[in-house]
Amino acid sequence: MAQASAAASRQTSWWHQNQQRLTPWLFLAPGILFFLFYVIFPIFQSFNLSLYEWDGLGKAEFVGLYNYEELYWDDAFYTSLKNNVIWLLLYLAAIPAGLFIALFLNQTVTGIRLYKSLFFFPFVISQVVVGLVFTWFYDPTFGILNVLLGAVGLPPVNVLGDENWVTVGIIVAGLWPQTAYCMILYLTGLNAVDPEQIEAGRLDGAKGWRMLWYIIVPQLRPATFIAFVVTIIGALRSFDLISVMTNGGPFGASRVLSFYMFEVALSEYGFRMGYGAAIAVVLFLIMLAFIAYFLWSMYKEEKAR
Amino acid sequence: MRSILKTSAAAMAILAATLGGASADGLTGNLKIFLDTSNPAPRATMEEMIAQFGEKNPDLTIETTVIDREAYKTQIRNFLTANAPDVANWYAANRMRPYVEAGLFEDVSDLWADPEIAENLASTKGALTIDGKQWGVPYTYYQWGVYYRKDIFDELGLSEPATWEEEKANCQKILDAGKKCYTIGTKFLWTAGGWFDYLNMRTNGFDFHMDLLTGKASWQSDEVRKTFANWRELIDMGAFIDNHQTYSWQEALPFMVKGDAAAYLMGNFAVAPLRDAGLTDDQIDFYQFVEITPGVEKAEDAPTDTFHIPSNAQNKEAAREFLKFVVSPDVQTQINDGKHLGQLPVNAKSSVDDDKFLIEGFEMLSTNAPGGVAQFFDRDAPAEMAKVAMEGLQEFMVKPDNLDKILTRLDRARERIYK
Numbered sequence: 001m002a003q004a005s006a007a008a009s010r011q012t013s014w015w016h017q018n019q020q021r022l023t024p025w026l027f028l029a030p031g032i033l034f035f036l037f038y039v040i041f042p043i044f045q046s047f048n049l050s051l052y053e054w055d056g057l058g059k060a061e062f063v064g065l066y067n068y069e070e071l072y073w074d075d076a077f078y079t080s081l082k083n084n085v086i087w088l089l090l091y092l093a094a095i096p097a098g099l100f101i102a103l104f105l106n107q108t109v110t111g112i113r114l115y116k117s118l119f120f121f122p123f124v125i126s127q128v129v130v131g132l133v134f135t136w137f138y139d140p141t142f143g144i145l146n147v148l149l150g151a152v153g154l155p156p157v158n159v160l161g162d163e164n165w166v167t168v169g170i171i172v173a174g175l176w177p178q179t180a181y182c183m184i185l186y187l188t189g190l191n192a193v194d195p196e197q198i199e200a201g202r203l204d205g206a207k208g209w210r211m212l213w214y215i216i217v218p219q220l221r222p223a224t225f226i227a228f229v230v231t232i233i234g235a236l237r238s239f240d241l242i243s244v245m246t247n248g249g250p251f252g253a254s255r256v257l258s259f260y261m262f263e264v265a266l267s268e269y270g271f272r273m274g275y276g277a278a279i280a281v282v283l284f285l286i287m288l289a290f291i292a293y294f295l296w297s298m299y300k301e302e303k304a305r
Numbered sequence: 306m307r308s309i310l311k312t313s314a315a316a317m318a319i320l321a322a323t324l325g326g327a328s329a330d331g332l333t334g335n336l337k338i339f340l341d342t343s344n345p346a347p348r349a350t351m352e353e354m355i356a357q358f359g360e361k362n363p364d365l366t367i368e369t370t371v372i373d374r375e376a377y378k379t380q381i382r383n384f385l386t387a388n389a390p391d392v393a394n395w396y397a398a399n400r401m402r403p404y405v406e407a408g409l410f411e412d413v414s415d416l417w418a419d420p421e422i423a424e425n426l427a428s429t430k431g432a433l434t435i436d437g438k439q440w441g442v443p444y445t446y447y448q449w450g451v452y453y454r455k456d457i458f459d460e461l462g463l464s465e466p467a468t469w470e471e472e473k474a475n476c477q478k479i480l481d482a483g484k485k486c487y488t489i490g491t492k493f494l495w496t497a498g499g500w501f502d503y504l505n506m507r508t509n510g511f512d513f514h515m516d517l518l519t520g521k522a523s524w525q526s527d528e529v530r531k532t533f534a535n536w537r538e539l540i541d542m543g544a545f546i547d548n549h550q551t552y553s554w555q556e557a558l559p560f561m562v563k564g565d566a567a568a569y570l571m572g573n574f575a576v577a578p579l580r581d582a583g584l585t586d587d588q589i590d591f592y593q594f595v596e597i598t599p600g601v602e603k604a605e606d607a608p609t610d611t612f613h614i615p616s617n618a619q620n621k622e623a624a625r626e627f628l629k630f631v632v633s634p635d636v637q638t639q640i641n642d643g644k645h646l647g648q649l650p651v652n653a654k655s656s657v658d659d660d661k662f663l664i665e666g667f668e669m670l671s672t673n674a675p676g677g678v679a680q681f682f683d684r685d686a687p688a689e690m691a692k693v694a695m696e697g698l699q700e701f702m703v704k705p706d707n708l709d710k711i712l713t714r715l716d717r718a719r720e721r722i723y724k
Contacts, residue, residue, distance in 0.1 A: 056382055057407040070721075075714070140548040161551040161703070249492055250550040251700035268378045269683070269692035271403075 043284065050277035060274070067278035076252050077279070080260040083167050084236070084286070087256060090171045091178065091235035095227045098182025099220070103212075105183070106190045116187065123180035131244030134173035135160065160246050163253030170241050170254060178234055182227040189223030190216075225297070232290050236283070257283045332365040332623040337390040339370050341377035350645040358630050365623055385409040389617035391624040394444070397432035397609040398680040399519075399687055401440060404613075410440045411614040411621065416628060425653045426632060428671070432609050432680055441613035442628045445641055447648040448666030449499060449606040449681075452575055453568035454561060455590040457484065465592040469507075469535070472595045476544050479567045486544040488566035490552030491702060494695035498682030499570055501698050502606050505532045507597035511604035511676040518686040520723030524694075524715040533712075535597060537705050550703055558582065570594070572608065573648060576662050591662055593669050604676030605669065608684060609651070693718040 015022075050067055054060035071077045105116050122130065137143050140158035149156055159169035193216060201215040217224070239258045242248060248255040248263060255263070257279055263269075265276025342351045348371055359367050370390070372380055381393065385404060395401055404410045417423055417430065417439040429443040458464070458475075461482055466472040476486035491497045506514045509528045516522040517529065539545065546560050555578065560566040562582040569575060579589055596603065612631055614624045630636060637650035642658035649657065649667050657667045670678065683691035697711040 055403065057386070057403060057409070073717075138551075140551055158548040158551060161548045247492060249494070249696075249699065250703060251696045263692075266379060268375070269688040271382070272689065 046277045046280045046284070050274055050281050052274045054273040055271045056273050057271075063274065067275050070275060071278055071282070076255065076260060077257075079252060080255045080257045080279075081282075083254065083256045084283075086167050087171060087174075087235040087238050088232065090168065091174065091231055091238075092228075094175050094178035094182045094231050094234075095224065097175070097179040098184075098227060099186050099217075101179065101183045102186035102190060103216075106187065120180050120184055122177040123184070125177075127174075127177070127240040128244050130173055130177055131170075131241045134169070134176075135245050138169055160254075161250050163250055166246055166250065166254040170238070170245050173245065174234070174238060174241050178231060181230060181234075185223045185227045185230075186220060189220045193219050229294055236287055236290075257286075332362040332620075332626055334365065334620045334623060336365055336367045336392070336620055336623045336627065337370070337618075338367065338627070339372060339377075339381075339384060339390040339393040341372055341374045341394055343371055343373045343377075347646055350640050353645075354631070354636060354640050357636075358627060361630075362623070362626075385615050385617070389615035389619075391614065391618040391620045392612055392627055393615055394610060394612050395441070396680070396684055397429070397441075397443060397611050398684050400680070400684045401433075401611070401613070402435060402687070405435050405440050409616050411616050411618065411624075412438050413441060413614060413625070413628065414438045416442065416625060419629075422629070422632060425634070426651055428653070428678065429609050429651050432678070433611065441611045442632050443609045443611050443651040444631050444637075445646050445648045446607045446609040446651060447573040448670055449503075449570070449572050449608075450594060450666070450669070451568050451570050451592050452561075452579070452662075453590055453592065454564060454584075454588060456588045457564060457567045458590075465590075466595050468595055468599075469597045473538065473542070476539065476542060480543060484564065485546045485560065485566040486539070486542075486568060488546050488557045488560040488569050489549045490554045490557030491549050491699045492551060492553050492556075494692075494699055495681075495683050496554050496557075496571075497698035497702055498691070498695045499572075499606065500536065501532070502679060502682050503570065503594045504536050504597070505529070506604045506676065506679065507594060507601060508532045508535055509598070510601045511679065514604070514679065515677075515685065518682070518690075520687075520690070520719055524712045524719060529712065530708075533701065533708055536701070537708075540702060540705050545702065550699060572606075573662055573666055577647060586661060591665050593673060602676035603674055605674040605678055606681050607649075607670055607674075607678045608681045687722060690718060690722045 049060075051062060051064060052060040053063045053066070101119060105112065105119060138145055138159040140146060140156060140161060145159065146156040157165060159165045197215055197219070198211070201211055206215060237258065238256055239262070242254055242256060242259050246254045248259055261276045261279040261283065264272050264279065270276070338355060340348075340351055342348050351371075352369065355367055355369055359365065381395065381404075384390065385393070386409065389409075395404070401410065417426075417433075422442070423430070426443065429446065430439065433439045433441055433443065453465075457479070461478050463475045463478060466475050479486045489496050489500070502514070505517065508531055513522060513528055517524070522528070546557065546566050549557065554571070554575075557569070558575070558578055559582070561569050562579065562584060576589065580586075593603070593605075612628055614621055614628070618624055632652055634650075634652045634654040637652040637655035638658075640646055641648050641650040641655070641663075643660045643663070647658070647660065647663070649663060649670070657663050679685055682695065686694065694715055697715050700707055701711055
């Protein structure tokens with residue numbers, strides 16, 4: 001009798017009734033807390049800070065939208081914005097480049113594992129090292145690039161010292177590791193390609209480009225999506241390469257928004273916290289557009305299943 | 306039992322009190338020192354000096370923290386407010402202004418009232434004065450000027466110039482010999498600030514230069530345009546090495562070492578790497594930047610490094626004693642000699658080490674700089690203005706035709722920054 005009532009009370013206790021629904025939230029709780037504290041909360045903090053003028057030491061002074069008005073007149077801001085767009089566009093070249101290297105490496109010859117690792121190598125080494133290597137490569141006096149150009153009779157170029165070339169030069173350096181990253185994504189994707197479909201395509205007479213475009217690439221869709229996401233994010237985070245290779249120069253021509261924000265708010269000559277926050281907000285809005293797109297396409301995919 | 310404990314505690318207290326009384330002439334407690342001298346030689350120098358101070362004050366527990374030089378520049382803002390040491394080093398003039406205005410540096414005018422300091426450190430007093438009060442003490446400074454390859458000058462039959470015309474004539478001969486006149490690396494911008502400092506101080510004088518850097522004069526004024534016109538003469542001649550915007554100041558050194566460029570406008574710290582690269586003292590020499598506008602009194606750049614007491618320091622008494630110790634004549638002689646910092650002592654009673662560059666620099670600053678002593682472009686101007694302006698200077702050196710655009714931009718920045 002006593003046992004039965006205990007069992008009954010256990011079954012009717014609130015915890016037991018809701019266990020199924022509560023457990024996932026309990027497991028999620030630490031993650032949600034950290035996400036709220038380290039991601040969501042700082043976003044609102046930045047919005048708030050961008051309305052103030054503050055040097056990080058004295059009193060913060062409320063200035064309304066003045067920082068944004070200041071941005072509107074700031075040439076350096078437009079240079080950075082333009083460079084961000086260039087980064088976003090050119091960085092996407094890593095996706096087809098990665099695909100072709102993956103296709104090239106997707107064969108069985110002796111030592112292919114070694115070749116694959118060697119191709120993956122640039123992604124493993126630090127961005128700082130990549131930046132340094134390319135800086136030496138581009139060096140106008142001693143660099144190998146100008147030696148090579150000279151050998152085919154072209155005039156030397158100072159890639160990192162020319163405001164028209166500098167961003168492209170840094171992006172090329174960034175493409176080296178990024179291509180390796182996309183390659184590894186496609187290599188795993190290629191493992192999942194259905195041999196029967198290839199067989200069927202072959203019977204129908206598909207070869208070369210048509211085979212690639214109509215049979216292989218559609219099957220690599222998940223890999224392409226991930227490659228696209230990481231490349232876009234990589235392009236927007238392009239900070240270390242710029243810092244190492246040019247420090248934003250010459251005369252600010254290679255800055256992107258994230259670098260400009262750092263320079264304005266946190267570098268040796270900076271400490272305009274409000275202005276830096278305003279740039280951060282603009283950068284956030286750009287990212288938000290992409291994030292919304294990613295979430296939307298993932299949502300659609302889930303629904304289609 | 307309890308009473309025994311009580312008595313022994315009381316005895317201990319008395320003992321402690323007597324011990325404290327006994328060492329009343331020495332300092333007690335803790336002294337926390339933060340330094341940015343992360344390079345090997347300055348670091349060793351500072352540690353040696355602090356050890357000596359510790360020997361004099363055996364009851365004082367000294368705790369030294371050396372922070373990376375670049376990281377220090379941003380960390381100082383945090384530690385001055387949150388976790389203040391008793392002594393911290395920094396730079397003079399406008400570079401210390403934000404901290405003085407935020408009330409984070411202690412007013413040490415009382416130290417400067419002492420004739421021992423007031424008289425012997427008179428030359429740097431101005432650099433440490435804001436609003437009529439002194440906010441720290443200097444511990445070292447160094448001259449700027451033209452370091453040149455004497456062997457190349459001899460080979461081409463050139464002598465040290467004294468006027469702008471001679472400077473340009475020399476340069477033309479160097480260019481004719483297939484070399485560049487000056488090496489420079491402007492990747493990190495400040496080196497261009499050095500050129501502007503000198504050209505502007507020689508063209509328009511110290512007072513105008515200071516007015517410009519403190520926002521009282523306009524970047525679009527005729528005086529500034531004259532400075533840039535002089536600079537442009539050199540640029541149009543092709544006097545500077547190509548692609549300087551890609552190099553740091555260290556990366557520009559090999560041009561001089563290999564003899565592709567004949568001279569370098571730099572601070573005295575350039576001598577050590579030049580010697581390390583294999584140039585002997587017969588090959589390198591120094592001359593003061595030439596006169597440009599006749600009659601304008603020569604002024605020099607001599608950046609001063611300083612020690613300060615944060616307002617939130619715990620042991621200000623010991624910190625004051627430490628500052629006094631640092632500027633005393635013997636310590637100054639010792640830490641600035643060739644084996645240590647290799648720079649100039651700030652105390653007039655100290656002796657300068659037997660090094661030809663230090664001797665020449667000391668003489669220049671003490672007898673041939675009647676115009677005044679400036680700190681340096683990015684220390685005299687507020688940080689924000691310095692950044693925008695130095696970027697403009699670099700752009701001008703690469704694209705001199707953009708001058709009007711640059712000056713308009715700088716004037717707009719001036720109106721915002723100095724309001």
